[in-house]
Amino acid sequence: MSRRTAITYAIGLPLALLVLIFLPAGTIAWRPGWVLLFVLILAFGASGLVLAWVNPVIYRARSRIQPGTKSWDxxxxxxxxxxxxxxxxxAALDAGRFHWSQVPAWWVPGGYIAVLAGIAVTGWAQAVNPFFxxxxxxxxxxxxxxxxxxxxxxxxxxxxxAALFLFIGMALALGSFWALVPAALASALLVLRTAWEDRLLRSELAGYDDYARRVRWRLVPGLW
Known part of the structure:
Protein backbone atom coordinates (compact mmCIF):
# COMPACT_ATOMS: atom_id res chain seq x y z
CA MET A 1 0.00 0.00 0.00
CA SER A 2 1.37 3.42 -0.95
CA ARG A 3 1.81 6.11 1.69
CA ARG A 4 -0.96 8.17 0.07
CA THR A 5 -3.37 5.23 0.21
CA ALA A 6 -2.42 4.50 3.82
CA ILE A 7 -3.06 8.12 4.81
CA THR A 8 -6.39 8.07 2.96
CA TYR A 9 -7.48 4.98 4.91
CA ALA A 10 -6.20 6.40 8.20
CA ILE A 11 -8.24 9.59 7.76
CA GLY A 12 -11.20 8.35 5.72
CA LEU A 13 -12.24 5.36 7.81
CA PRO A 14 -12.56 7.25 11.13
CA LEU A 15 -14.48 10.00 9.33
CA ALA A 16 -16.81 7.43 7.80
CA LEU A 17 -17.40 5.92 11.25
CA LEU A 18 -18.19 9.39 12.62
CA VAL A 19 -20.84 9.92 9.95
CA LEU A 20 -22.34 6.43 10.33
CA ILE A 21 -22.65 6.77 14.09
CA PHE A 22 -23.37 10.39 14.94
CA LEU A 23 -25.47 11.58 11.98
CA PRO A 24 -28.23 8.99 12.68
CA ALA A 25 -27.89 9.61 16.44
CA GLY A 26 -28.67 13.26 15.82
CA THR A 27 -26.02 14.49 18.22
CA ILE A 28 -22.26 14.52 18.51
CA ALA A 29 -22.57 14.13 22.30
CA TRP A 30 -23.75 10.50 22.26
CA ARG A 31 -21.30 8.88 24.68
CA PRO A 32 -21.78 5.20 23.66
CA GLY A 33 -20.91 6.17 20.09
CA TRP A 34 -17.64 7.75 21.18
CA VAL A 35 -16.73 4.74 23.31
CA LEU A 36 -17.28 2.32 20.42
CA LEU A 37 -15.45 4.61 18.00
CA PHE A 38 -12.47 4.78 20.35
CA VAL A 39 -12.43 0.99 20.80
CA LEU A 40 -12.67 0.32 17.04
CA ILE A 41 -9.91 2.78 16.13
CA LEU A 42 -7.62 1.55 18.90
CA ALA A 43 -8.18 -2.15 18.22
CA PHE A 44 -8.01 -1.96 14.41
CA GLY A 45 -5.01 0.38 14.67
CA ALA A 46 -3.14 -2.06 16.89
CA SER A 47 -4.06 -4.95 14.57
CA GLY A 48 -2.92 -2.94 11.54
CA LEU A 49 0.47 -2.20 13.09
CA VAL A 50 1.02 -5.87 13.90
CA LEU A 51 0.05 -6.91 10.36
CA ALA A 52 2.38 -4.29 8.87
CA TRP A 53 5.18 -6.00 10.76
CA VAL A 54 4.38 -9.71 10.33
CA ASN A 55 2.52 -9.85 6.98
CA PRO A 56 2.66 -6.54 5.08
CA VAL A 57 1.64 -8.20 1.78
CA ILE A 58 -1.87 -8.50 3.20
CA TYR A 59 -2.45 -4.80 2.53
CA ARG A 60 -2.01 -5.28 -1.22
CA ALA A 61 -4.12 -8.46 -1.19
CA ARG A 62 -7.00 -6.74 0.60
CA SER A 63 -6.79 -3.38 -1.15
CA ARG A 64 -9.56 -4.16 -3.65
CA ILE A 65 -11.65 -6.89 -5.24
CA GLN A 66 -9.11 -8.67 -7.42
CA PRO A 67 -9.60 -9.83 -11.04
CA GLY A 68 -10.95 -13.35 -11.17
CA THR A 69 -13.28 -12.96 -8.17
CA LYS A 70 -16.27 -15.24 -8.70
CA SER A 71 -19.39 -13.53 -10.02
CA TRP A 72 -21.56 -15.20 -7.38
CA ASP A 73 -19.32 -13.72 -4.70
CA ALA A 91 -27.96 1.12 16.22
CA ALA A 92 -27.47 4.89 16.40
CA LEU A 93 -31.05 5.58 15.30
CA ASP A 94 -32.36 3.13 17.87
CA ALA A 95 -30.17 3.64 20.94
CA GLY A 96 -29.00 7.17 20.23
CA ARG A 97 -32.16 8.90 18.99
CA PHE A 98 -35.48 7.04 19.13
CA HIS A 99 -34.87 4.40 21.85
CA TRP A 100 -36.94 1.73 20.16
CA SER A 101 -35.36 -1.08 22.20
CA GLN A 102 -33.83 -1.45 25.62
CA VAL A 103 -30.74 -3.68 25.84
CA PRO A 104 -29.89 -4.79 29.40
CA ALA A 105 -26.78 -2.96 30.62
CA TRP A 106 -24.90 -6.18 31.26
CA TRP A 107 -25.19 -7.13 27.57
CA VAL A 108 -23.12 -4.12 26.51
CA PRO A 109 -19.78 -5.42 27.90
CA GLY A 110 -20.53 -8.71 26.15
CA GLY A 111 -20.86 -6.76 22.91
CA TYR A 112 -17.43 -5.22 23.42
CA ILE A 113 -15.93 -8.63 24.18
CA ALA A 114 -17.39 -9.92 20.91
CA VAL A 115 -16.04 -6.89 18.99
CA LEU A 116 -12.52 -7.31 20.39
CA ALA A 117 -12.61 -11.07 19.85
CA GLY A 118 -13.67 -10.53 16.23
CA ILE A 119 -10.88 -8.05 15.56
CA ALA A 120 -8.30 -10.27 17.29
CA VAL A 121 -9.26 -13.43 15.38
CA THR A 122 -9.40 -11.55 12.06
CA GLY A 123 -5.95 -10.12 12.72
CA TRP A 124 -4.62 -13.54 13.66
CA ALA A 125 -6.02 -15.09 10.48
CA GLN A 126 -4.55 -12.32 8.31
CA ALA A 127 -1.19 -12.59 10.07
CA VAL A 128 -0.73 -16.22 8.99
CA ASN A 129 -2.59 -16.16 5.66
CA PRO A 130 -1.09 -14.06 2.85
CA PHE A 131 -3.99 -15.12 0.60
CA PHE A 132 -6.65 -13.45 2.77
CA ALA A 162 -14.69 -13.32 13.50
CA ALA A 163 -16.91 -11.16 11.26
CA LEU A 164 -20.04 -12.64 12.87
CA PHE A 165 -18.70 -11.70 16.30
CA LEU A 166 -18.00 -8.19 15.03
CA PHE A 167 -21.46 -7.65 13.47
CA ILE A 168 -23.37 -8.81 16.54
CA GLY A 169 -20.92 -7.26 18.98
CA MET A 170 -21.26 -3.75 17.51
CA ALA A 171 -25.05 -3.88 17.79
CA LEU A 172 -24.95 -4.93 21.44
CA ALA A 173 -22.09 -2.58 22.34
CA LEU A 174 -24.23 0.35 21.20
CA GLY A 175 -27.23 -1.03 23.08
CA SER A 176 -29.53 -1.82 20.16
CA PHE A 177 -31.63 -4.89 19.49
CA TRP A 178 -32.86 -3.44 16.18
CA ALA A 179 -29.28 -3.36 14.87
CA LEU A 180 -29.24 -7.13 15.24
CA VAL A 181 -31.55 -7.26 12.18
CA PRO A 182 -28.91 -6.12 9.61
CA ALA A 183 -26.29 -7.98 11.66
CA ALA A 184 -28.30 -11.19 11.33
CA LEU A 185 -28.82 -10.62 7.60
CA ALA A 186 -25.10 -10.03 7.02
CA SER A 187 -24.30 -13.09 9.15
CA ALA A 188 -26.71 -15.35 7.26
CA LEU A 189 -25.27 -14.28 3.92
CA LEU A 190 -21.76 -14.80 5.26
CA VAL A 191 -22.64 -18.35 6.34
CA LEU A 192 -23.92 -18.98 2.79
CA ARG A 193 -20.69 -17.51 1.41
CA THR A 194 -18.69 -19.82 3.68
CA ALA A 195 -20.45 -22.89 2.28
CA TRP A 196 -19.99 -21.80 -1.35
CA GLU A 197 -16.36 -20.81 -0.86
CA ASP A 198 -15.61 -24.08 0.89
CA ARG A 199 -17.11 -26.01 -2.01
CA LEU A 200 -14.95 -24.04 -4.47
CA LEU A 201 -11.76 -24.62 -2.50
CA ARG A 202 -12.40 -28.35 -2.14
CA SER A 203 -12.82 -28.72 -5.89
CA GLU A 204 -10.14 -26.33 -7.19
CA LEU A 205 -7.38 -25.76 -4.58
CA ALA A 206 -4.78 -28.53 -4.37
CA GLY A 207 -4.57 -30.07 -0.92
CA TYR A 208 -7.70 -28.39 0.45
CA ASP A 209 -9.80 -31.53 0.40
CA ASP A 210 -7.25 -33.34 2.59
CA TYR A 211 -7.11 -30.29 4.88
CA ALA A 212 -10.92 -30.32 5.14
CA ARG A 213 -10.78 -33.93 6.30
CA ARG A 214 -8.28 -33.01 9.03
CA VAL A 215 -10.06 -29.83 10.11
CA ARG A 216 -13.72 -30.81 10.02
CA TRP A 217 -15.38 -27.56 11.06
CA ARG A 218 -16.00 -24.55 8.80
CA LEU A 219 -16.91 -21.95 11.45
CA VAL A 220 -17.75 -23.41 14.87
CA PRO A 221 -15.86 -26.39 16.30
CA GLY A 222 -18.24 -29.22 17.11
CA LEU A 223 -21.16 -27.57 15.30
CA TRP A 224 -20.52 -26.71 11.62
Missing part, protein backbone atom coordinates in the same frame (compact mmCIF):
# COMPACT_ATOMS: atom_id res chain seq x y z
CA UNK A 74 -19.66 -10.22 -6.14
CA UNK A 75 -23.44 -10.67 -6.02
CA UNK A 76 -23.28 -11.77 -2.38
CA UNK A 77 -21.01 -8.87 -1.46
CA UNK A 78 -23.53 -6.46 -2.98
CA UNK A 79 -25.86 -7.48 -0.13
CA UNK A 80 -23.37 -8.34 2.63
CA UNK A 81 -21.54 -5.01 2.60
CA UNK A 82 -24.66 -2.79 2.88
CA UNK A 83 -26.10 -5.03 5.61
CA UNK A 84 -22.81 -4.91 7.51
CA UNK A 85 -22.57 -1.13 7.13
CA UNK A 86 -26.17 -0.68 8.27
CA UNK A 87 -25.43 -2.08 11.74
CA UNK A 88 -23.95 1.20 13.01
CA UNK A 89 -26.56 3.70 11.72
CA UNK A 90 -29.47 1.45 12.74
CA UNK A 133 -8.54 -11.36 0.18
CA UNK A 134 -11.92 -9.59 0.19
CA UNK A 135 -13.15 -11.64 -2.78
CA UNK A 136 -13.45 -15.37 -3.38
CA UNK A 137 -11.22 -16.75 -6.12
CA UNK A 138 -8.37 -19.19 -6.71
CA UNK A 139 -5.18 -17.11 -6.65
CA UNK A 140 -3.24 -19.12 -9.23
CA UNK A 141 -0.94 -16.20 -10.11
CA UNK A 142 0.14 -16.03 -6.44
CA UNK A 143 0.60 -19.82 -6.16
CA UNK A 144 -2.09 -20.08 -3.52
CA UNK A 145 -1.65 -22.93 -1.07
CA UNK A 146 -3.55 -24.30 1.88
CA UNK A 147 -2.93 -22.48 5.16
CA UNK A 148 -3.30 -24.74 8.20
CA UNK A 149 -1.53 -22.75 10.94
CA UNK A 150 -2.83 -20.23 13.47
CA UNK A 151 -6.63 -20.26 13.78
CA UNK A 152 -6.84 -22.43 10.66
CA UNK A 153 -5.85 -25.37 12.89
CA UNK A 154 -9.29 -25.17 14.49
CA UNK A 155 -11.72 -24.00 11.79
CA UNK A 156 -11.40 -23.61 8.05
CA UNK A 157 -12.79 -20.05 7.86
CA UNK A 158 -11.78 -18.15 11.02
CA UNK A 159 -12.14 -14.76 9.34
CA UNK A 160 -15.85 -15.37 8.84
CA UNK A 161 -16.65 -16.40 12.40
Missing amino acids: KSLLAFILPAMTAVLPV EPGVRIQAERHQRVIDSGPYRFVRHPGYI
